[in-house]
Amino acid sequence: MAATLTHRKIDWTGIAFAVVLTLIIVFPLLVVGTWAFTNVWRYPSVIPQEFGLRFWEQTLARADVWSSITMSLTLAFTVTALSAAICLPAAYAFARLDFPGRNLLFFSFLAGHAFPKFGLLVAIAGIFLQLNLIGTFWGVVLIQLVGTLLFMIWIPVAAFQSVDRRMEEAARDVGASPLRVFWSITLPQAGPTIAAAILLSFVGTFYETEGAWLIGAPQVRTLPVLMISFINNQPVIQYGAVLSVLLWVPSFIALLFARRVVNSGSFARGFGG
């Protein structure tokens, strides 16, 4: 053992990759994070001249910021709940039943992600215009629902498929009805992986921008949409930075939550690993 340890080569390429990746991911976050807590930062100084919470106070004092936070959370909860209600039974059907066109349907969920999304959105927006869904809450819910389908079908399908059929049969054997088996055996067994899928679609919906902007604007304003308009319309960097840091909060909470609910293998299992 000692010999192999001392003779083990240091993987410089691996370390280099890790360092570069870390820089690429962490550096922009660091810059944005710094900007959010900066009052004055002028060229050529490397460190801001004055730190402070001035722009936080200004941003949080705005009514449209609070209403967009509420809007984003309401949307994310609604879309995720609806998506779960629709997709989980469908995923179970895909995993356990054989019906004509099963494979074609299954791969059709990929279609929405296989083509340039914006083109698709514009086409959908045209249809929504005729249905009077443009600028409405439910219009945005619908468009964001489409975005969650892939995760909410494919991951739970893999989760259901990995549940041992014998476990379900054993439950039937001791007297459980098919519905009871699903509720007491299949769902808890697939639970952690499904929780991962729900988490992914919640965070994904919270950050979804194109659909929300195209269908919802200007009446329905989510936090990311507001951030874009801030960045576009305000010469002051700090407004965008503050909103950006605000946007980290849900994914940070989600990640903490994920570590508790989801064991490390579940994501991999969900993706067929």
Added chain:
Amino acid sequence: MSVLSIKDVSKIFPNGNVRAVDSFSLDVADGELVCLLGPSGSGKSTLLRMVGGFETPTSGVMTIDGEDITRLPPEKRPTGMVFQSHALWTHMNVFKNLAFGLKLRKVSPDEIKRRVEGVLELVGLGGYGTRGVGQLSGGQQQRVALARSLVLEPKILLLDEPFASLDQHLRERLREEVRDIQQRLKITTLFVTHGQDEALSMADRIVVMRDGRTEQIDRPDVVYREPQTPFVAGFIGTMNLVEGTVSNGIFSRAGYSTPLPVSDGPATLAIRPEALDLAAAEDGGQGKVHRVTDYGTHGLVDLDLRDNTRIKAMVSHPDLFKAGQGVTLKPRAIAAYRDNALIHRA
């Protein structure tokens, strides 16, 4: 009075026209342990799964205590199944695994506690209720699986190769335990296995299956001593099966011949190694010793007939034989088969 009655049951799976089970009939008496024994693909598991309600027969009728169960779903049947892969619910602890079926039956919590603890004692796992399934060894998991079925007091216990995933030592211990429990509770049991040792040591009766059909149904000692077909003869225990021809009451194959009082024609001669004596021959004899293996308690001689047909003989003094030596065969008991049926035994 038979508890379980299977009449003319067939199963044809939709993909492919193979009859997994072909016109199978069996009556199992109260408290009896019947083993379904056969190689993989013989239809024994399919048959068991049909009794449990996990497969529907294509035709035929099954009754338990006279009641037709052929079309009942598993949850409506008075059967309890133990699966090969134990199939315990890993998100529940041992107690909850056992209590699940009782809860569905609306048994009171006190009664559940009493019955679960009683059955855990019975399978030698008293006090293991709060353990997680993953904390148990393979043998313990299989005991919990057995307890999960027993706690519901099924009319018929179904065991689907329950020891297949365990090592030899554990397998032998568990099958003794299961047999003890089965006899103590006098529970009617259908047991699927491909291991002849398991069938011979546990069963009241053995059903030898092949290609979805019954080859023979008998007590273990009868199946061993009086196999009705060459398949059974070859499948249970070690058997020398020699194909040859009978002419004028003499069976012969490659220089070996023995009297066989049957009509002329082809025949398969069956001789157990332990019923075959060997004598040293000066002039080459009927066969030549290939190898001698000394097992301490006995020896095993592998010998070849002149056309290299391999034959095994059990001898009490292996040191009397050596490789290359010519021997004469002196069987003490033989059976002969023709057209898959027994035609002679002596």
